[in-house]
Amino acid sequence: MKHNQATKVYDLKKEQRRAAAVMVTPLLITLVLLFLLPVVLVLIMSFTNWSMTTTSRAYVGFRNFLFVLNDGRFWKAFGNTLFYTGIKLVVDTGLALFIAILLDRKIRFRRFFRIAHFAPVVVPITASSLIWLWFYDPGIGPLNQLLNLLGLPSLQWLYSEKTALLSVILFSVWKGLGYNVILFLAGLQSIPESYLEAARIDGANERQVFRKVKLPLLAPVTSFIVMMGIINCFKVFTEVDVMTPNHGPLESTLLLVTYIYDQSFTRGKMGRGAAAAIVLFLVIFAFTMLQRILGRKEVSFE
Numbered sequence: 001m002k003h004n005q006a007t008k009v010y011d012l013k014k015e016q017r018r019a020a021a022v023m024v025t026p027l028l029i030t031l032v033l034l035f036l037l038p039v040v041l042v043l044i045m046s047f048t049n050w051s052m053t054t055t056s057r058a059y060v061g062f063r064n065f066l067f068v069l070n071d072g073r074f075w076k077a078f079g080n081t082l083f084y085t086g087i088k089l090v091v092d093t094g095l096a097l098f099i100a101i102l103l104d105r106k107i108r109f110r111r112f113f114r115i116a117h118f119a120p121v122v123v124p125i126t127a128s129s130l131i132w133l134w135f136y137d138p139g140i141g142p143l144n145q146l147l148n149l150l151g152l153p154s155l156q157w158l159y160s161e162k163t164a165l166l167s168v169i170l171f172s173v174w175k176g177l178g179y180n181v182i183l184f185l186a187g188l189q190s191i192p193e194s195y196l197e198a199a200r201i202d203g204a205n206e207r208q209v210f211r212k213v214k215l216p217l218l219a220p221v222t223s224f225i226v227m228m229g230i231i232n233c234f235k236v237f238t239e240v241d242v243m244t245p246n247h248g249p250l251e252s253t254l255l256l257v258t259y260i261y262d263q264s265f266t267r268g269k270m271g272r273g274a275a276a277a278i279v280l281f282l283v284i285f286a287f288t289m290l291q292r293i294l295g296r297k298e299v300s301f302e
Contacts, residue, residue: 045274052268064275074276075249077259078283084169084255085233092173092180093225097218099177100184101210114185118178125175129242132171133158136243166239166246175239176232181226187287188214227291234284238260256280 049060068074120128135143136157144154157167192215199209237257247254247262254262260280262268264273 002109011213013161018229034250042045042274042277046273046278048271050270050274052265052270057191060271064271065279067272068279071255073251074256074259074279077254080165080253081234081255084165084172085230087166088169088233089226089229091169092177092229093222095173096177096180096225099181100188103185104188112181117181120175121178123175125238126242128175129239151247158243159249160251161249164244164252168243168253171239171243172236180229183221183225184218187218191217224293227288230287230291231284234280234287240250256257256283 037178046064047059048057049063050057082168097115103110103117107113134266135141138144138154138156138159141157143157155163157162195213195217196209199213204212235257236255240253240258240260244253247258256276257280260273260276263276277290
């Protein structure tokens with residue numbers, strides 16, 4: 001009797017493993033085809049003189065990496081990307097937190113304001129970029145008309161090396177602000193009311209409640225927003241390519257991903273583009289690890 005029960009349990013577990021294997025197989029195939037193989041191919045390409053203009057695939061060692069690291073355009077793209085990331089992260093995170101605090105209060109039309117702030121996120125980025133191209137038009141754009149109405153001089157926006165990248169940053173902040181607002185708002189509303197009441201009973205005013213209670217408890221949300229912001233800023237491409245297809249005046253909007261695209265598809269040097277992509281991955285990985293280490297120190301108040 002016990003032998004029959006053990007056999008049935010064994011057969012049941014065997015069937016469960018078989019069913020699990022059948023259900024997991026499509027996922028594994030997808031991961032191999034869409035992630036593992038492309039990564040392996042990029043690694044192989046980075047060590048060859050792979051080009052779209054020739055059929056030769058000779059091994060060149062680290063020559064592509066040396067070219068990238070000694071290329072002035074790469075370092076210009078790296079500097080522009082750092083500038084883009086720093087400005088966008090500070091403005092986006094600070095503004096999203098400020099708006100989330102306002103929306104967390106009981107105000108009229110609160111639901112409408114929440115939807116209005118999130119609406120740009122769901123608009124296709126190509127379509128919204130084309131719309132903002134019209135906004136930035138120096139002659140007929142609404143932004144210059146608004147500046148003139150306020151008695152301020154017109155700007156060249158995307159057509160000047162001094163303002164092109166800032167114009168792209170302004171658009172990017174508008175496009176992704178609603179997502180961070182929702183995350184901060186969810187974090188604020190998940191704070192137990194008992195914590196806030198205890199602080200108020202101890203004599204803390206609203207500013208102290210926010211600084212001593214809410215802000216520390218928002219540390220995990222802030223860490224996630226900053227980490228995702230770093231990743232997204234370093235791989236930004238679509239809005240830059242649509243709004244400044246030639247990298248802007250004097251390549252003022254040349255970023256790392258547009259540099260990779262330029263090397264790979266415009267110049268046809270796939271090996272150099274692959275090497276630049278690996279360098280970009282290492283840079284993102286380093287910044288992400290640094291942010292995680294700093295984030296752990298920030299939440300050490302527990």
